[in-house]
Amino acid sequence: MHTYVFLSGILIMTYFMVIAKRLPPLISSFRLQSLFLFLFTVSLAISGGEPSLYVVAGLILILKVILIPTLLLRIIKKIKVNENLGFFMNPQLSLFTALLLTYLSYLFTFRVMNLIDRMQAASFALALCVTLLGLFIMVFRIKALSQIVGLLVMENGLFLTAVTMCRGLPFIVEFSTFLDIFISVIILGVFVYRINTLFTHIDVNKLDNLKG
Amino acid sequence: MLNLFNTSIAFLLDPLSFFFVFTILLISLASAIYSVGYLQGEYSLRKRLYGWVLFAAFIVSMLFVVTVNNALIFLISWEAMSLLSYFLVIFDQKNEKSISAGIIYLVMTHIGTAFIIASFLIMYKYSGSFDFAAIKAACQNIPVFTKNLVFIFLLIGFGTKAGIVPLHIWLPYAHPQAPSHISSLMSGVMIKTAIYGIIRFIIFILGIESLWWGNLILIIAIISCLVGVIYALMEHDLKKLLAYHSVENIGIILLGIGASMVFIKLKLTVLAVLALSVGLYHLINHAIFKGLLFLCAGSVYKATGTGDMEKFGGLIKKMPQTALAFLFGAMAISALPPLNGFVSEWLTLQVFFIGAFSVSSGLKIFFAICASLLALTGGLAASCFVKAFGITFLAMPRSAKAKEAVEAGLSMKIGMFFLAFFTVVFGLGAAVVFKILAKVSQSVLAGELAPINFSLNNFTINIQEGNFVYLSVPQIALILAIILLITATLIYLFTGKVKKYGTWNCGYYKLTPRNEYTATAFSKPFRIAFGFFLKPYRKTEKLRESFYHVKTFKYETHTTSIFQEYIYKPILAFTFGSARFIRKIQPGSIHLYIAYIFATIVALIVLIKIF
Numbered sequence A: 001m002h003t004y005v006f007l008s009g010i011l012i013m014t015y016f017m018v019i020a021k022r023l024p025p026l027i028s029s030f031r032l033q034s035l036f037l038f039l040f041t042v043s044l045a046i047s048g049g050e051p052s053l054y055v056v057a058g059l060i061l062i063l064k065v066i067l068i069p070t071l072l073l074r075i076i077k078k079i080k081v082n083e084n085l086g087f088f089m090n091p092q093l094s095l096f097t098a099l100l101l102t103y104l105s106y107l108f109t110f111r112v113m114n115l116i117d118r119m120q121a122a123s124f125a126l127a128l129c130v131t132l133l134g135l136f137i138m139v140f141r142i143k144a145l146s147q148i149v150g151l152l153v154m155e156n157g158l159f160l161t162a163v164t165m166c167r168g169l170p171f172i173v174e175f176s177t178f179l180d181i182f183i184s185v186i187i188l189g190v191f192v193y194r195i196n197t198l199f200t201h202i203d204v205n206k207l208d209n210l211k212g
Numbered sequence B: 001m002l003n004l005f006n007t008s009i010a011f012l013l014d015p016l017s018f019f020f021v022f023t024i025l026l027i028s029l030a031s032a033i034y035s036v037g038y039l040q041g042e043y044s045l046r047k048r049l050y051g052w053v054l055f056a057a058f059i060v061s062m063l064f065v066v067t068v069n070n071a072l073i074f075l076i077s078w079e080a081m082s083l084l085s086y087f088l089v090i091f092d093q094k095n096e097k098s099i100s101a102g103i104i105y106l107v108m109t110h111i112g113t114a115f116i117i118a119s120f121l122i123m124y125k126y127s128g129s130f131d132f133a134a135i136k137a138a139c140q141n142i143p144v145f146t147k148n149l150v151f152i153f154l155l156i157g158f159g160t161k162a163g164i165v166p167l168h169i170w171l172p173y174a175h176p177q178a179p180s181h182i183s184s185l186m187s188g189v190m191i192k193t194a195i196y197g198i199i200r201f202i203i204f205i206l207g208i209e210s211l212w213w214g215n216l217i218l219i220i221a222i223i224s225c226l227v228g229v230i231y232a233l234m235e236h237d238l239k240k241l242l243a244y245h246s247v248e249n250i251g252i253i254l255l256g257i258g259a260s261m262v263f264i265k266l267k268l269t270v271l272a273v274l275a276l277s278v279g280l281y282h283l284i285n286h287a288i289f290k291g292l293l294f295l296c297a298g299s300v301y302k303a304t305g306t307g308d309m310e311k312f313g314g315l316i317k318k319m320p321q322t323a324l325a326f327l328f329g330a331m332a333i334s335a336l337p338p339l340n341g342f343v344s345e346w347l348t349l350q351v352f353f354i355g356a357f358s359v360s361s362g363l364k365i366f367f368a369i370c371a372s373l374l375a376l377t378g379g380l381a382a383s384c385f386v387k388a389f390g391i392t393f394l395a396m397p398r399s400a401k402a403k404e405a406v407e408a409g410l411s412m413k414i415g416m417f418f419l420a421f422f423t424v425v426f427g428l429g430a431a432v433v434f435k436i437l438a439k440v441s442q443s444v445l446a447g448e449l450a451p452i453n454f455s456l457n458n459f460t461i462n463i464q465e466g467n468f469v470y471l472s473v474p475q476i477a478l479i480l481a482i483i484l485l486i487t488a489t490l491i492y493l494f495t496g497k498v499k500k501y502g503t504w505n506c507g508y509y510k511l512t513p514r515n516e517y518t519a520t521a522f523s524k525p526f527r528i529a530f531g532f533f534l535k536p537y538r539k540t541e542k543l544r545e546s547f548y549h550v551k552t553f554k555y556e557t558h559t560t561s562i563f564q565e566y567i568y569k570p571i572l573a574f575t576f577g578s579a580r581f582i583r584k585i586q587p588g589s590i591h592l593y594i595a596y597i598f599a600t601i602v603a604l605i606v607l608i609k610i611f
Helices: A002-019 A023-048 A051-079 A091-113 A118-140 A144-166 A171-199 B015-039 B045-067 B071-089 B096-127 B132-141 B144-162 B168-177 B180-206 B211-234 B238-265 B269-304 B320-333 B340-358 B361-393 B410-428 B430-444 B473-495 B519-529 B562-585 B590-607
Strands: B461-464 B469-471 B536-544 B550-559
Touching: A002 A023, A002 A091, A002 A118, A002 A144, A023 A051, A023 A144, A051 A144, A051 A171, A091 A118, A091 B590, A118 A144, A118 B590, A144 A171, B015 B045, B015 B180, B015 B269, B015 B410, B015 B430, B045 B071, B045 B180, B071 B096, B071 B168, B071 B180, B096 B132, B096 B144, B096 B168, B096 B180, B132 B180, B144 B180, B144 B211, B168 B180, B168 B211, B168 B238, B168 B562, B180 B238, B180 B269, B180 B430, B211 B238, B211 B361, B211 B519, B238 B269, B238 B340, B238 B361, B269 B320, B269 B340, B269 B410, B269 B430, B320 B340, B320 B361, B320 B410, B340 B361, B340 B410, B340 B430, B340 B469, B361 B519, B410 B430, B410 B473, B519 B550
Parallel strands: none
Antiparallel strands: B461 B469, B536 B550
16 A cells, blocks of 8 residues: 555655746655655565665665755755746646646556556556656756756656566666766756856756757 | 678679679779879879779779679679769869769769669569579569569669769769879779669669660660760860760660660560670770770870860870870770771661661661761760860960970870770770670570570671671771872872961961860850750950950850759759758757657657557
């Protein structure tokens, strides 16, 4: 039963991120989402008894719950920009769209995938929904940091897919993915910092001068 | 597609391949000797070494093209040949024209290669192997429609490389820009590998399916002949002029091959072999004299620093040996006896005469028209080389550079006279050469035909028994020599003392180069006669002091290149137009790009039910 609680936690945190108006709440919601993901993975590891999943869960805890959000929050403090996210679509309409996307992934899971195991079906629908919403955040939020968070949310969704469909990827793949994520966050953080010093803003929609 | 790379290189050494290997090596040898002197002083040592490495690799790739036994290896060598020749075209990198010429060449040749690859893959679908023998066996099972498609693809693919009209546009750009010894290789040999491709893949492997194949090739060939020679007449850049003549001569070669395809389908075995041998004969002849002419053009270019004929003149006094070699080439390409070009063009005409008597109704007229147009082509080619030789070598120098020209170096002269020698050999030894070529064509058509024999002896080609059509070049040469001797004697005996005047001076006391006949003026009658095709326009500009006294006079004339104007320009305009239209979805907004991905994923999720 507790796995459903964790899954709902992930979903609710994703909705929080969709309606978040400022950067710090967005990042805190991401931290909480990752925490639920960590708990979910641990519960799977206990029920499945796979030792490698414990290590992966540990990595989630260290990277996605502690290190990355802290790093992002520090960047926000450092570059001193307006903390508002900047919307292409207001939070109410975003939430409505998010609900529609959730329904779409639900439909997809049950009509197309024909998953029999209810628990697996639910978590797959959820994973798909989280991936789509990560993409949604990347598209409809203006500040460059929200693109990074959107990418991280998508990664969480993909991890969830892997873990529910086939009990996680091989450990080495998982490990390298985490490393990639961490490094990409660092690089993107540096980029955001540089963009800010160069243009005095981090509004992605203003960066549209094509080169060449 | 599993065994794609599991192919070992095997060579196909049949007479056809040997014939092409011989042609390639013959021209390469002359070109290599020539290049020693030609590159000297033009480029630094490092550049020259680079040039020689490319040159050698280019020759090897051509040899591979004509000898390999596997369609995949063929494609690789073909592509290697194209790329190496591209690098040779842009060898003179300082010249901006070379770069744009190189790009035109690269684009055209890759369009051709794409068609060849497509046709090979279609054949592979039926054979399951890239081996020539396997493909040949499988071609029996290909349905007619597919076979037609493969034929069209092969024709476009190889036609692009050969330079048939309207795919010829890269030739006049690429050939003149390459260093001259490379031009002679490209024009003399490389475009012939496309003819090899047509013979090997269409006649030998695919097999002639319908009569219209041969007719189509004949039509394209005769158009290429005329278009090539008319454009050559209008051209005043010596190397470009030669490049247009390559279009013309490829047309003549294809006349032989196309006629052969018609005869194969009509089961006229003797004529099929005859026509193919004639095509091959003109092929090697063209390789020799076009190679020679490009080498001579290179000597003139090196001596004067320009290719513009209006700047030449009087070079026969400065460079007598180059002029002599050029004269050999010009006579050969104009089909004057007793040189090699005469033999093959005469034979091509005979093929059409005999063909017209052997086929029925409609084809009769078609063959007659081909023959008459070929005759017209020959006449125009001759007048074109009167222009090329006269304007370049005769009269007075038109520019300071032409006045200071010096004779080419030793190695260049060896290269030129080596080929000039062969124009004579392939003319006088026509009977022997033809006997060999008949064997080559018989081997190509062996599957189609019963073995046959030509009645040949050492001096005469008797191309059909009973009709008494025969040719003996040594006899002609002898008669010509006797006539020449008699005329000279008569002149010497009856005119007595030789008086020297300035040529065409009309009693005027002092002639300057400005009084000379120009290439533009020479070609004017043709510009008017073919006005419907060339669409010339001219601009005159007069500055008058008074009504009676014109101070300066400017005259400009251009011809419209209708293929570029009406075929390539619309295609390019369409391509750029659609690119501009599509560019609207590229605003540079990162959000929008991610939104495309997002929309695509959502659409896929929604639509997956349908699929």
